[in-house]
Amino acid sequence: MKRALISDIHANLEALKAVLADIRNQGVSDVYCLGDVIGYGPNPCECLDEVIKLCPVTILGNHDQAALFDPDGFNPVALQAVYWTREQLEAANGTPAQINKRWDFLGELPRTHQEGDFLFVHGSAREPTNEYVFPEDVYNQRKMEALFSRVDKYCFQGHTHIPGVFTMDREFLTPEDLGGQYRLGDERVMINVGSVGQPRDNDSRACYAIIEDNTLTYRRVEYNVDTTAEKIYDIPDLDNMLGDRLRSGR
């Protein structure tokens, strides 16, 4: 079974479409989404529709949750984007049935999904929706031990928008360190699949991962960043910084 893992689309339709086109060329059987379909970007409804259509498994992200409930822990720029996103979901783009379908989908998203050795979360195995696991956390022995104590084998996550593999030896291996591929073995690992719509590892290309027979492959896909950035600049409620950061991949 060849499965694509996408995460943190953040309402970036150009990045999502480019990734889906790449996925189609890889002969993938299933696409799983690890959350944050919406938030920050200009096309929340369209991105939701794609994910609803395509992904048999989608995990609840903190930005997806923020559209449903009172947002907690968001900075002013992110918060303003949450409120704008809600307005789009409530009012724009579609028939009442389509609008309801999107809300129902968001309201029913699970916080975790386990399939054999594979655990899927948005943030971490400990706090599936909200906890960040950053590369520098490898220096925090207590945190790493606490996280790994909740991982039976392989935990796939997103949320930081920084792709890479956390090992039990408290190493963080970037896709570059790995030559783009990692072979899952006996050791437990936490794997961040990166972000489709707002990468933060200084590479503006959309990021996702493919898993097949215990081999993980990171993929980077070019898309028209300028188109997405311009859409953001045209929406007063989305801070220009959200467009700028797509260009720099930060």
Ligand SMILES: [Fe+2]
């Ligand atoms: Fe995110």
